[in-house]
Amino acid sequence: MEISTIITLYDVPSDFHGKAWSPNVWRARYALNYKGVPYKTVWIEYPEIEPTMRSIGAAPTKKKPDGSPWYTIPVITYPTPSTGALFPPGTKALQQLFYDHFWKNVSLQSVPMALPEVIKHLNEGSRPYWRLTREPIVGGKLEDVCPKGSEKWDGNGKDGNTLVTGTHPTFSDFVIAAFLEAYFLLFPEEWQRIRTWNDGRWERLRDECAKWRSIH
DSSP states (O other): OOGGGSEEEEEOOBSSTTOOOOHHHHHHHHHHHHHTOOEEEEEOOHHHHHHHHHHTTOOOOEEOTTSOEEOOSOOOOOOOOSSOOSSOTTOHHHHHHHHHHHIIIIIHHHHHHHHHHHHHHBOTTTHHHHHHHHHHHHTSOHHHHSOOGGGGOOOOOOOOOOSSSSSSOOHHHHHHHHHHHHHHHHOHHHHHHHTTHHHHHHHHHHHHGGGGOOOO
């Protein structure tokens, strides 16, 4: 295999040694593992993201509160092998709507709970950056915005499905699985409750995606 075909996937290290926690990077990693695309992970601390992305010519993904460019990970390109499409024909718009809904109603709602937990597990080189960039977003100290007690963890409903389409995984499944993997690591006690929600659908989905959970 020519070296030019090997993808470099950038990720942020933590004290979860040998494991990855970032749901943003997990979405890409699940897709790469599902597609069988060769890649390697390069671990960089948060302050290294911007200079690294600038050095490879990656564009910023958003703007910081002060209007300056904000560089985030992952940023990748990759060849497409012959596996099932993550965006089957006719589903791209639907999956975009799903992602927007999931981001607004699940990911954003979980931010106050996740941010103070994440900083506990980051390496020392990333903790000041995490606090400096995240506290302006939530409008206070990370430890002060987190809901207390069981109010954080409420789930109900029943659902017999596992995958979104019910047949083969799509990108929407990996969006959810990435979120679940982060919470499995960050909140091990609360995971025991999450795994029972919706008749155990979320544990089944995490188990279904285990085959694509390797870290290269």
